[in-house]
Amino acid sequence: MKTNIGSRPIYDAVGIGIGPFNLGMAALAEGTGLDCLFFEQKSEFQWHEGMLIEGTTLQVPFLADLVTMANPKNKYSFLSYLQQHERLYHFYFFEKFHIPRNEYNHYCRWAAEQLESCKFSMKVEDVLPFGSEEGFLYEVYVRNEKSGEVETYLARHLVLGIGTKPQLPAFVKQHEGKRLFHSAEYLKKKEECLNARSLTVIGSGQSAAEIFLDLAREVDSNTCRLNWLTRSKGFFPMEYSKLGLEYFSPDYIDFFYHLPQEKKDTLLTQQDLLYKGISAETIGDIYDLMYEKSAGNKTPDFFLQSMTEVTGLQQTGSTPSLHCRHWMTEETFELESEVIIFATGYKPAVPSFLASLEEYIDWDEQGRFQIERDYRLKTHLMTANEIFVQNGEMHTHGVGAPDLGLGAHRNAVILNTMARETLYPLSKKNVFQCFQGEERWVPLTR
Numbered sequence: 001m002k003t004n005i006g007s008r009p010i011y012d013a014v015g016i017g018i019g020p021f022n023l024g025m026a027a028l029a030e031g032t033g034l035d036c037l038f039f040e041q042k043s044e045f046q047w048h049e050g051m052l053i054e055g056t057t058l059q060v061p062f063l064a065d066l067v068t069m070a071n072p073k074n075k076y077s078f079l080s081y082l083q084q085h086e087r088l089y090h091f092y093f094f095e096k097f098h099i100p101r102n103e104y105n106h107y108c109r110w111a112a113e114q115l116e117s118c119k120f121s122m123k124v125e126d127v128l129p130f131g132s133e134e135g136f137l138y139e140v141y142v143r144n145e146k147s148g149e150v151e152t153y154l155a156r157h158l159v160l161g162i163g164t165k166p167q168l169p170a171f172v173k174q175h176e177g178k179r180l181f182h183s184a185e186y187l188k189k190k191e192e193c194l195n196a197r198s199l200t201v202i203g204s205g206q207s208a209a210e211i212f213l214d215l216a217r218e219v220d221s222n223t224c225r226l227n228w229l230t231r232s233k234g235f236f237p238m239e240y241s242k243l244g245l246e247y248f249s250p251d252y253i254d255f256f257y258h259l260p261q262e263k264k265d266t267l268l269t270q271q272d273l274l275y276k277g278i279s280a281e282t283i284g285d286i287y288d289l290m291y292e293k294s295a296g297n298k299t300p301d302f303f304l305q306s307m308t309e310v311t312g313l314q315q316t317g318s319t320p321s322l323h324c325r326h327w328m329t330e331e332t333f334e335l336e337s338e339v340i341i342f343a344t345g346y347k348p349a350v351p352s353f354l355a356s357l358e359e360y361i362d363w364d365e366q367g368r369f370q371i372e373r374d375y376r377l378k379t380h381l382m383t384a385n386e387i388f389v390q391n392g393e394m395h396t397h398g399v400g401a402p403d404l405g406l407g408a409h410r411n412a413v414i415l416n417t418m419a420r421e422t423l424y425p426l427s428k429k430n431v432f433q434c435f436q437g438e439e440r441w442v443p444l445t446r
Helices: 020-029 078-084 088-094 101-114 187-194 206-218 250-257 261-269 280-293 352-360 404-419
Strands: 003-005 008-016 036-040 118-120 122-132 135-144 150-160 164-166 180-182 198-202 225-229 302-305 308-314 321-326 332-336 339-342 346-348 387-389
Touching (some): 008 020, 020 036, 020 404, 036 122, 078 088, 078 101, 122 150, 198 206, 206 225, 206 280, 250 404
Parallel strands (some): 036 118, 150 387, 180 339, 198 339
Antiparallel strands (some): 003 008, 122 135, 135 150, 164 346, 308 321, 321 332
């Protein structure tokens, strides 16, 4: 409910960053009575635009849209999008659960264009505590990227939806440019790749595999050497069994959240293939392509090697040289490559606009956010007005933090907490297996 201080309205929440998660919150908040605003520095919605490779799909079913898992009747569902674009029968005949990544991006753009609460070309620069007769509030300073003017907004709650940022090895940063870059920039720099005589992809996840496959389809394998290196044990498929998928559920979050932090950190290192592997379909496509290109005793210039760590990089001439080490055999070697693409993942980002609130934040021993089960950031602020975190809680809530399939659930939890009532009912049992010991035993009756 909107109230004012003088002529200044007080919003129930200001969301910072408009990716799929805060966009989903905007869609679910509409019509609830909560008055929210969401700001994004970019001029329009774009979801991983550097990886919208033709032919790639989401790794989650279409039901993992902005709203369906919290409210299937919501007008911003993917099926509503299809209906408005006269594509329902096309999708019906498509008969696939996993939709094209480009179409998911277009769907999100469609939703963002309709949501008046989503404001683009607006960069949040600072957040300050603000005391008033209404109690503690957050004062949000936002620069309008078009006019250059700074505007201020008052909010009871904040929702951080800035996501993660690309992670590059420290030795790369001084060389980063047109020919050495993170996979997030792939499509923007693809032309450089196609003009090179040697290319190297580093990483073992889906992004690395999709880039390797895209390049293998387009480059002349007789004149261009295409390398793929990973320090992982192999080019393995992501765990995608039906019981394995139950780890991306509210039930598993409940189990994981209540573990000691030391056990959480250990467990996450053992679950890589739940979220870092390659889809079996992509692996199959890569193998089939290499088989086809090698028919007739041809020897396409592909080099794939696992268990290999890139330890450094040297650029004395025009072609960079990678220092590599096979960690099983202890062998070291140099690999020259004109273009190097680091598909080395992403890491949590602590935004600069939180600098004024850093002293109030309750950090853990490793300098990370501490986050409550309902996604509230632990702080020393003596207020019921909270800071909520989207996709920054893997270390506290488990592998499902970045998963699109849990986005609507997390938003339902946050909106219920803000409203102090059940806007969206939450199911208590969503899986067949038991994660917690006390649920395990049911006494037998005779």
